[in-house]
Amino acid sequence: MQAADIPFNDLARHTARHRKELQDVMARVLNAGRYVLGEELDRFETTFASYCGTRFAVGVASGTDAITIALQAAGLVPGDEVITAANTCVPTIVGIEGAGARPVLVDCEETTYTLDPALIEEAITPRTRAIVPVHLYGQCADLDQILGLAQRYGITVVEDCAQAHGAEYDGRRAGSFGLAGAFSFYPTKNLGALGDGGAVVTSDPDVAARARLLRNYGERERFEHVLRGRNSRLDALQAAVLTAKLKHLDGWNERRRELAARYRSALDGSSASVPIEAERRRHVYHLYVIRVRERDRFRETLANMGVETAIHYPTPVQRQPAYAYLMPVDRSLAISERLAAEILSLPLYPDLSDEEALQVASAGAVAAKDA
Numbered sequence: 444m445q446a447a448d449i450p451f452n453d454l455a456r457h458t459a460r461h462r463k464e465l466q467d468v469m470a471r472v473l474n475a476g477r478y479v480l481g482e483e484l485d486r487f488e489t490t491f492a493s494y495c496g497t498r499f500a501v502g503v504a505s506g507t508d509a510i511t512i513a514l515q516a517a518g519l520v521p522g523d524e525v526i527t528a529a530n531t532c533v534p535t536i537v538g539i540e541g542a543g544a545r546p547v548l549v550d551c552e553e554t555t556y557t558l559d560p561a562l563i564e565e566a567i568t569p570r571t572r573a574i575v576p577v578h579l580y581g582q583c584a585d586l587d588q589i590l591g592l593a594q595r596y597g598i599t600v601v602e603d604c605a606q607a608h609g610a611e612y613d614g615r616r617a618g619s620f621g622l623a624g625a626f627s628f629y630p631t632k633n634l635g636a637l638g639d640g641g642a643v644v645t646s647d648p649d650v651a652a653r654a655r656l657l658r659n660y661g662e663r664e665r666f667e668h669v670l671r672g673r674n675s676r677l678d679a680l681q682a683a684v685l686t687a688k689l690k691h692l693d694g695w696n697e698r699r700r701e702l703a704a705r706y707r708s709a710l711d712g713s714s715a716s717v718p719i720e721a722e723r724r725r726h727v728y729h730l731y732v733i734r735v736r737e738r739d740r741f742r743e744t745l746a747n748m749g750v751e752t753a754i755h756y757p758t759p760v761q762r763q764p765a766y767a768y769l770m771p772v773d774r775s776l777a778i779s780e781r782l783a784a785e786i787l788s789l790p791l792y793p794d795l796s797d798e799e800a801l802q803v804a805s806a807g808a809v810a811a812k813d814a
């Protein structure tokens with residue numbers, strides 16, 4: 444196997460393209476001398492809320508914390524149950540457990556790889572307090588169905604938007620549908636910081652106010668603690684970087700969609716199943732995940748042609764040693780298990796050149812003939 448000509452991701456390249464702009468905003472923060480909370484964070488929160496179409500955004504330390512804090516701000520207490528997708532990554536589960544709640548795994552749709560609304564009802568118990576649909580790979584879950592069910596049962600919806608900055612459903616952006624949305628700004632995300640970061644978005648003033656308290660030791664006034672919170676703040680440097688990068692997000696997402704269209708036309712009709720953009724949704728291709736029966740062979744062919752790939756995720760939550768206890772006794776999670784054996788993520792990021800995209804697409808077409 445030769446070294447990959449096309450790495451799965453290349454953050455150094457991405458940062459280099461915006462170096463001057465980032466250095467300028469970092470200098471601004473260095474000079475201002477306020478590094479935690481303050482003006483930079485306020486500015487980012489206002490801009491990001493407006494981008495998402497919500498009234499408020501509350502910057503926190505990570506996407507995992509955003510899930511925990513959103514659930515706590517929504518009033519969940521230890522022992523509550525939270526329904527989520529079995530094929531998500533472990534951080535969703537860590538976020539739910541952070542609020543003391545018990546995750547309840549439900550299988551995903553075979554077409555969109557998002558939580559299957561038809562399977563939610565049988566997982567609802569008297570202790571179910573929330574549903575966390577995961578807008579996995581950059582596409583919104585079936586929000587209409589999920590919100591309808593939640594309303595019928597009096598259950599809260601907190602969207603896991605960690606992979607879906609700018610994704611849309613019926614022309615509205617991810618994060619604006621549930622009581623709250625939880626975002627991650629991990630560096631590889633569609634909107635990524637230069638370190639860890641996250642945000643809770645909501646249009647509910649009480650949820651926003653509680654999230655603001657919870658991220659800062661539950662402190663309302665100096666040394667007056669009205670909630671049992673934590674330290675989970677988005678620092679000023681990351682906030683300033685994110686404000687600068689947010690201006691480019693739509694352009695980057697557009698480029699992701701363009702690359703996805705190229706891959707689709709190269710692979711359509713082959714042995715590889717390409718991602719489906721469901722009706723009413725605008726996919727932002729955080730990851731371009733195909734499905735192939737002979738996945739390992741396919742992957743090796745790509746590697747031999749200089750294309751690095753990844754698997755998101757090779758093991759469903761219920762098969763992880765730490766989370767085996769989440770395997771339901773009376774419901775199947777068969778789709779998440781089957782997908783784990785067949786999915787493969789191709790390199791797709793805005794800085795990929797046309798030539799590189801062509802190389803990935805051609806290698807994919809060759810591998811699909813082989814597999």
Ligand SMILES: Cc1ncc(COP(=O)(O)O)c(C=O)c1O
Pocket residue numbers: 505506507508531532534535577579603605606626627628629639640641
């Ligand atoms: C779907 C999903 N949920 C939650 C998270 C957690 O975000 P973070 O890594 O910022 O804690 C991530 C990212 O890792 C994610 O991809």
